[in-house]
Amino acid sequence: MLELDRVTLPEASEALRAQVRAFLAEHPEHLAEPNSDFTTGHDPAFSRKLGERGWIGMTWPAAYGGGERSFFDRYVVTEELLAAGAPVSAHWIADRQSGPLLLRFGTEAQKQAYLPPITRGEAYFSIGMSEPNTGSDLASVRTSAKQVDGGWVINGAKIWTTDAHRNHFLIALVRTAPPEGKNRHVGLSQIIVDLRNDGAKVRPIRNMAGGEDFNEIVFEDVLVPEDRVVGEPGNGWKQVTSELSFERSGPERFLSAFRVLVEFVRMVGADPAPHEAAVIGRIAAHLMTLRRMSASVAGMLNDGKQVDVEAALVKELGNNFEKWLPELTRLAAPADRDARRAWRTAYEQTQLLSPSFTLRGGTREILRGVIARGLGLR
């Protein structure tokens, strides 16, 4: 039985909420095209401003530029930014995932080199997991790194790599030693690639929404220095799976479609028809529950607990919610063409992005498998 802790956000975190709102109100120039999807809006100037406020790397040690704050504080900042539709994509992965990975497994030199610029909103990371022939079956990666004099030579290809064409670094999961018989989890390592200087070829891939957010990266004898291996060579599988639990429980897993709700409420006005009110209430009931669940996981992260199953639970429910939210508003939307305009823009953008919601960060099928394992079924 999976039950999430009965957590209330602390007063200090709620006080921080007001600061984030005030900050956003002072910077309307970054909110011209609000979109609650965390992959839209790559705005280095905005990321640097967040860095100045101490809102990147919030939970990390001060020695590496971090804020030594709670996961509740981080939860509040991230949900406020997403709900406002702020452009957070540049620093998002570095803050959520790459930084915590380096903090936990990286060498001291790596922590000192990479973490402070991340917290300043100046260094952006991408995730190098999927390959042309490796999707959900992550242990089947074929990109290899071979140790040579002076470093590692990488060959192979990564794909669906969000923002690789404009970020600075990639943490690539590569094979550094062959599997031991049927055990494919040995011999994998994570290597930091400098996307601008190491010679990897990055090619943007246009998505069905017309955006160019994700990429293919080809490695042809790309030489990287010795000190780019994250932690120990061969420890990659353990590292990559622990990294994924940071990726799955945050508010970006249920807020992607939030602006559609806002525009629906604007469209129907203060005196909605009963069925319109019911749509708003239904969406709000799910959203408010998902927030509680996500905050519960933030509390578990605070306590240093394992959260992979609980995080999968939030992502499973949250992604489905993000998908049906636009659909519910569409079926209840009034016919008036002029009244529909702002809602329709938000709706169409979100509908076109929506197939990615249950793919990125682990597909629905993988997540249900994780939950099933947590239930003792496999």
Added chain:
Amino acid sequence: MNEQTNIIVDTATRMFADGVDKALLDAAETGVFPVALWQSVLATGFHSVGSPDSGTGLGELYAFLDVAGASAVPLPLADTLFANAWAGTIDGVSGIGEVAGETIVDVPWGRVAERVIGVVPGSAEIVVVDAVTVLAEGANMAGEPRDTVALPADARRISLARDPLPLLALARAAQSIGALRTVLQSALGYAGEREQFGRTLSNFQAIQHSLAVQAAEVAAARRAVWAAVDSLETDRAEHEVAVAKARVGEAASLVCEAAHQVFGAIGYTHEHRLHHFTRRAWAWREEYGNETFWQQQLGLHIARTGADNVWSFVTGR
């Protein structure tokens, strides 16, 4: 949960696990009041959980109802506990229904109740009937008695500190998350035992995914109810109850459907225990406002708050 809640939950869990079996549930559905079970509730003092002088509050009351729901306890416990809290503790059972003209309708176990309370939606004033006259016997789809009793003109009136309807809606939600927990546990257990094609059902990915979705729904429903309980002393209580009752109702629909599918035909038999829980979860969706009712209440409030305040409402405390 605090220490006191833990004791209540543990004691009640044991009491209901021992005291509520299939035969008792079947008998209750034919109108036989479970006297011995009621006596054990009285003996432990559980009939006054949540009452002013009991040293317990709404937190303990709802935790107790969750446990009762998990065993499908065929007693009017929510009614009795609230009636004792509002109108003074008595040793008999109480029923609570809705005032309809000169009657009070949908009263659980009105036929054996020593006291019946009538509520009027939107009003904090309740009527208390101390000499109960049953006009008609009925039942909900779970076979739980829902009777119509007379409302005499001289019935006592009591003004409560708050509208009782959200408290009662949350009671059904709390019972439901207990029932849903049992439904899920039963389905998990059955999937681990039942073999087809030479392996247990739990080995089939389709079944694993169905149970994963059910578990996610139960976790969401439970989180929503405890969030509402934790908000009861704030001015957002009614909105949080709306969230809980609406969210639990949706979870109940999904979980009961999917769990019956896991069980196959055996779960569709009268002989099996499953339906005592699924029929209750279905029936309770309709009592004290169904999903649509509470969604509309919540949605109307948000619409009036305005598009640019949706987020501050959602994050409010």
